Structure formats: structure tokens, C-alpha cells
Amino acid sequence: MPRATVLNASTYRRMPWKNGGGETVEIAISPEGAALSEFDWRISMATVATDGPFSSFPGIDRTLSILEGNGISLAIDGGHPLVLTQESDPLAFPADVAVSAVLAAGTIADLNVMTRRDTLRHHVERLDIGGSDSVRVDARTWIVLCHRGTLALQWEDGKAELDPGDSVLLEGAMGMVVALTGHARIYRISIVNV
Incomplete structure (x- = not known):
């Protein structure tokens, strides 16, 4: 039997970053209540206010989409920088490689989807x-x-x-x-x- 859950934006879990460079808003995680090191999948939005490295998530694949702002440049695993804007296609990449981010011009909001690669x-x-x-x-x-x-x-x-x-x-x-x-x-x- 299919199960449907409507998730209201006002109920999402908000988590400021330890480095003060942004905030994550967790839309959904499985299993429910899982720690960041234990989830099977996670969907979140982030407000990114400063340049810097992405957190590493071993064994996880990630897709990033820009929701608001002027975009971001990502250097993934030492590669040439890729520029993402609101009109860019969602970008998939491993979440356990080095990623360095540089904001184009001001704060952005993004959508992050992450899944455990082996399952x-x-x-x-x-x-x-x-x-x-x-x-x-x-x-x-x-x-x-x-x-x-x-x-x-x-x-x-x-x-x-x-x-x-x-x-x-x-x-x-x-x-x-x-x-x-x-x-x-x-x-x-x-x-x-x-």
C-alpha cells in the first residue's frame, strides 16, 4: 500500500553550520532521525554565505541544485571549476571527494540530495x-x-x-x-x- 506524507516547510529541521558559513534545512531523512553518519538518504536545503570546502560524507553520492542567488563555482576532486546557477541542470558527484566552493556574488540557497552509494x-x-x-x-x-x-x-x-x-x-x-x-x-x- 502506497504511503504519502506531506512535508510543510515550517516544520523542517534547521541546523546552523559549526563554521558559521551557512545553515542546513533538513526536508527529510531515512531512517527518520538518523545521524549524518548513518542515513540511507537525505534531502536538504542549505544557505551558503561564504566560500569554502564542502563537508565530506564517506560512501555517499550527492546531487546539488541552485535554488536562489547568483550561483557557485565548484572544484570537484581537483578538477576544473564548474559554475552552477539556478538554470543549471542538477549536478551529481561523489560526496566523499574534496569539493571547494566559491560564491559568484553573494549568498545562495541550494538543494542537496544524498544517498548511500552501496544500496x-x-x-x-x-x-x-x-x-x-x-x-x-x-x-x-x-x-x-x-x-x-x-x-x-x-x-x-x-x-x-x-x-x-x-x-x-x-x-x-x-x-x-x-x-x-x-x-x-x-x-x-x-x-x-x-
Whole structure:
């Protein structure tokens, strides 16, 4: 039986960084309440206010998307810097390699999706909804984050209304069709077993 959870932005867990360079807002983590060294998957947003290295997460893969601000330049594992902006595709990379970040011009907000590499894989897609659309759930764990605008979702035995920052988490709903209505920028996150 599919399980749906609507996650309201006002209830997300907020964690200031120890170095004072930003704040993380945890949208969801599995297992629920897991420590940062023990999660299977984690979805969060971060406010990044200063240049510097990313935290390392051994055995974890990460995808980063820019939500707000003028962008960031990332040097991943000693490679040439990659510039990410709000219009860039989500960028996937290992979370256990050295990453150095330089802000383009001021603070940014980003979306981080992380999964444990030996058991899970994830995919992040940014979509702009302008009216009505439908999508088929393509993963056992499936999340939609409404970044801008408002979005109504309806599926076979439920529905949700999302404002900016709100999310819906569907588990065990593989193959289900979800109707989307509204004018919104959303991020669709699919998490599957390896």
C-alpha cells in the first residue's frame, strides 16, 4: 500500500553550520532521525554565505541544485571549476571527494540530495509546471519539492496542495500516475535500490 506524507516547510529541521558559513534545512531523512553518519538518504536545503570546502560524507553520492542567488563555482576532486546557477541542470558527484566552493556574488540557497552509494541511487530533475501535467512515479521513494509558485498533486487515493518550500513524499507508489496542476518550479527526486 502506497504511503504519502506531506512535508510543510515550517516544520523542517534547521541546523546552523559549526563554521558559521551557512545553515542546513533538513526536508527529510531515512531512517527518520538518523545521524549524518548513518542515513540511507537525505534531502536538504542549505544557505551558503561564504566560500569554502564542502563537508565530506564517506560512501555517499550527492546531487546539488541552485535554488536562489547568483550561483557557485565548484572544484570537484581537483578538477576544473564548474559554475552552477539556478538554470543549471542538477549536478551529481561523489560526496566523499574534496569539493571547494566559491560564491559568484553573494549568498545562495541550494538543494542537496544524498544517498548511500552501496544500496541506493537517486535522480533529481527540475521541472517548470505551467498548467496541468501528469507524471508516473518511477521509484519506490519519490519526492516532489515545490520551489516557486503553488502546486496541487492528485493520485489514486490522495492529494496535496504545496506552497513554496513544501514537499510530498510518496513511498511504495511505483507506477502510480500523479496529476500536477499549478504554476510552479518543482524538483522531482527519485530514489531506487541498487
